[in-house]
Amino acid sequence: MPGDENLNPFIKALQDKLAEEITLIDLSKESSFADTFILATGNSEIHMRTLLDNVSQTLDRMGLNYRIEGEKSPKWILLDAGNMVINIFSREGRNFYRLESIWANAETTRIED
Numbered sequence: 381m382p383g384d385e386n387l388n389p390f391i392k393a394l395q396d397k398l399a400e401e402i403t404l405i406d407l408s409k410e411s412s413f414a415d416t417f418i419l420a421t422g423n424s425e426i427h428m429r430t431l432l433d434n435v436s437q438t439l440d441r442m443g444l445n446y447r448i449e450g451e452k453s454p455k456w457i458l459l460d461a462g463n464m465v466i467n468i469f470s471r472e473g474r475n476f477y478r479l480e481s482i483w484a485n486a487e488t489t490r491i492e493d
Contacts, residue, residue, distance in 0.1 A: 387416065390466060391491055393438040394420045397430050399468075402491040403480065410486045415463040417483070421474050425454050431468045432457050 387404065394402050399420035408415040422428035432451070439446050439461060446461040455473030459466040467479065480488060 387418065387464070389438050389442065390418055390435060390464070393434045394418070394431060395491070397427075397434045399431050401474070404489040404491065405479065405483050406487040406489075407483065410483060414465045416465070417479060418464065418466045419469065419474070419479060420467070421469050421471055423471070425470070428454075428457055428468050428470060432459070435459055435466055435468070 391402060391404075400423060401419070401421045403419040405417040405419065406415070407413075407417060420431060422431050432448070436446075436448070436459065439459070444461050446459050449458040449460065450456050453473075455470050456477060457468040459468075469477070
């Protein structure tokens with residue numbers, strides 16, 4: 381999964397805006413609704429919106445269809461692009477939803493800052 385070049389633009393979009401704790405979860409063997417979760421943490425609501433804007437612009441440039449859920453949430457914003465779901469959390473939201481624990485059997489890769 382870390383070598384999957386299709387994910388690189390999204391990882392870069394998050395890194396460019398200083399997302400924290402970027403993590404990839406490979407769901408391809410665990411679920412039928414998505415192949416990959418990308419998780420990232422923002423350090424404020426404004427930072428979360430900045431991450432959302434940058435990832436949305438990347439999806440738009442690539443011509444990919446997606447939908448956004450929780451756009452006004454202070455804890456969790458989700459971009460659903462079909463086989464890839466990008467989750468942008470506040471610190472509180474990341475600790476509350478604990479997706480890494482829920483998908484503990486899936487291969488997980490932490491992207492170094």
